Each structure stands twice: as structure tokens, then as C-alpha cells.
Amino acid sequence: MAQLGIGRTKLYELIGAEQLATMSIGSRRMISRNSINAFIAGRPGSPPLSN
Numbered sequence: 487m488a489q490l491g492i493g494r495t496k497l498y499e500l501i502g503a504e505q506l507a508t509m510s511i512g513s514r515r516m517i518s519r520n521s522i523n524a525f526i527a528g529r530p531g532s533p534p535l536s537n
Contacts, residue, residue, distance in 0.1 A: 489522055500525070
């Protein structure tokens with residue numbers, strides 16, 4: 487959430503709208519770095535990402 491600068495509610499909205507891909511590891515729901523980077527890269531006006 488810190489990397490995106492959003493709160494928990496907005497994070498859940500993005501997951502529900504399938505704008506962020508998640509995966510389950512045990513009972514935990516995880517968001518991959520690639521999913522976050524793809525979301526950021528798709529936002530208008532976002533700077534290029536460096537890995």
C-alpha cells in the first residue's frame with residue numbers, strides 16, 4: 487500500500503476490480519511486485535519504472 491500511496495479500502499477496491507492480481511499463499515493473500523509495477527505503469531502520467 488505504501489508503494490502505491492493508497493489506503494486499505496482503495497486496495498480492496500482495486501483487487502475487486504481485478505486491476506491488481508493476487509495470489510494465495512496459505513491463508514495469506516499476496517500481491518506480486520510485477521502486478522504492482524504493471525498497475526503503476528498503466529496509470530496516466532506515471533514515470534517509467536526502474537527495477
